[in-house]
Amino acid sequence: MRSRFVFIVIMGALALGSAAWAHDYLGPQSCQGCHPDAFAAWKASPHARARESLSAVQQRDARCLACHSPNEAESKVAHVTCETCHGGGQYYSPRFVMKDAELARLLGLVDPSEKGCRTCHDASSPSLKPFDFVSKLKAIDHWTAERARRAGETKAP
Numbered sequence: 001m002r003s004r005f006v007f008i009v010i011m012g013a014l015a016l017g018s019a020a021w022a023h024d025y026l027g028p029q030s031c032q033g034c035h036p037d038a039f040a041a042w043k044a045s046p047h048a049r050a051r052e053s054l055s056a057v058q059q060r061d062a063r064c065l066a067c068h069s070p071n072e073a074e075s076k077v078a079h080v081t082c083e084t085c086h087g088g089g090q091y092y093s094p095r096f097v098m099k100d101a102e103l104a105r106l107l108g109l110v111d112p113s114e115k116g117c118r119t120c121h122d123a124s125s126p127s128l129k130p131f132d133f134v135s136k137l138k139a140i141d142h143w144t145a146e147r148a149r150r151a152g153e154t155k156a157p
C-alpha cells in the first residue's frame, strides 16, 4: 500500500511536472487534526485574516490578492495559509509520509525561508519599517507548542 502510493504519486509528479502539482491545496482544516497547536496559533495571527483587510472591491483585485490571499484563484484556499508557506499538502499530508522528513519534502513539503517571507513583506507592503525577519518570525511562532507536544508524546509510556 505504502510503496504503491509513493510510486503512483512520484510517477504522477514526473508526468505532470512540478508546476502542475504544486497547486494541490487541501486548506488549513486539513492540517488541524494532526497539528492542533500550530493551527490555533496560526488562526490567531493576521495571516489567517489577511483577506479580510481588503474591501469588497479589493477582494476581487488580483494585485491585492497576490499577497493577501495568493492561493485563492487557483486552489480556492483563502488568506495566507499553512500551504502558502509549507507547500500544497495533498501528497505529503498522509501520516506515514509526514513521519518521513525526506519523503515529505520529496512530495511537496517546503521549508519556509526568509526569502519566502520577503516575496510579500517587501518594499510594496504598507509597513513603515523594513521587515525584520528574526522578530517577525517570533511573532508567528506556531512551532514551539507543536514541538513541546511532540516531545511529550514521545516521553509518554
Ligand code: HEC
Pocket (backbone or CB within 6 Å): 026, 027, 030, 031, 032, 033, 034, 035, 082, 083, 086, 088, 089, 090, 093, 094, 095, 098, 099, 100, 101, 104, 150
Ligand atoms: C495525518 C496527520 C497529519 C496531517 C493531516 C498533517 N501532518 Fe504534518 N506532520 C504529521 C506528523 C506525524 C509529523 C512528524 C512530526 C510529528 O510527530 O509532529 C508531521 C510533521 C510536519 C512538519 C515538520 C516536518 C519536518 O520534517 O520538519 C510540518 C512543517 C508539517 N507537518 C506541516 C503540515 C501541514 C502544513 C499540513 C497540512 C497541509 C500537515 N502537516 C498535515 C502529521 C500530519
Ligand code: HEC
Pocket (backbone or CB within 6 Å): 046, 047, 049, 050, 051, 052, 053, 066, 067, 068, 070, 080, 084, 085, 112, 113, 114, 116, 117, 118, 119, 120, 121, 127, 133, 136, 137, 138, 139, 140
Ligand atoms: C503570501 C504572502 C505572505 C507571505 C509569504 C508571508 N506573509 Fe506575513 N503577512 C502577509 C500579509 C498580507 C499580512 C497582513 C495581514 C493583514 O491583512 O493584517 C502579513 C502579516 C504578517 C505579520 C503581522 C504584521 C507585522 O508585520 O507585524 C507578521 C508578523 C508576519 N506577516 C510574518 C511573516 C513571516 C515571518 C513570514 C515568513 C515565514 C511571512 N509573514 C510570510 C503576507 C505574507
Ligand code: HEC
Pocket (backbone or CB within 6 Å): 028, 031, 032, 035, 038, 039, 040, 042, 043, 047, 080, 081, 082, 083, 084, 085, 086, 112, 113, 140, 142, 143, 146, 147
Ligand atoms: C507565513 C508562513 C507560515 C504559515 C502561514 C504557516 N507556517 Fe508553519 N512554519 C513556518 C516556519 C517559518 C516554520 C519554521 C520555524 C523555525 O523552525 O524557526 C514553521 C514551522 C512549522 C511546524 C514545525 C516544524 C518542526 O520542525 O517542528 C509545523 C508543524 C507547522 N509549521 C505547521 C503549520 C500549520 C499546520 C500551519 C497552518 C495552520 C502553518 N504551519 C502555517 C511558516 C509558516
Ligand code: HEC
Pocket (backbone or CB within 6 Å): 053, 054, 055, 058, 061, 063, 064, 065, 066, 067, 068, 119, 120, 121, 122, 124, 125, 126, 127, 128
Ligand atoms: C507585496 C505584497 C502585498 C501586496 C501586493 C498588497 N499587500 Fe497589503 N499588506 C502586505 C503586508 C505584508 C502587510 C502587513 C505588514 C505591513 O504592514 O507591511 C499588509 C497590510 C495591509 C493592510 C493593513 C492591515 C492591518 O490590519 O493593519 C491593508 C489594509 C492592506 N494591506 C491592503 C492592501 C490592498 C488594498 C492591496 C491592493 C491594492 C494590498 N494590500 C496589496 C502585503 C501586500
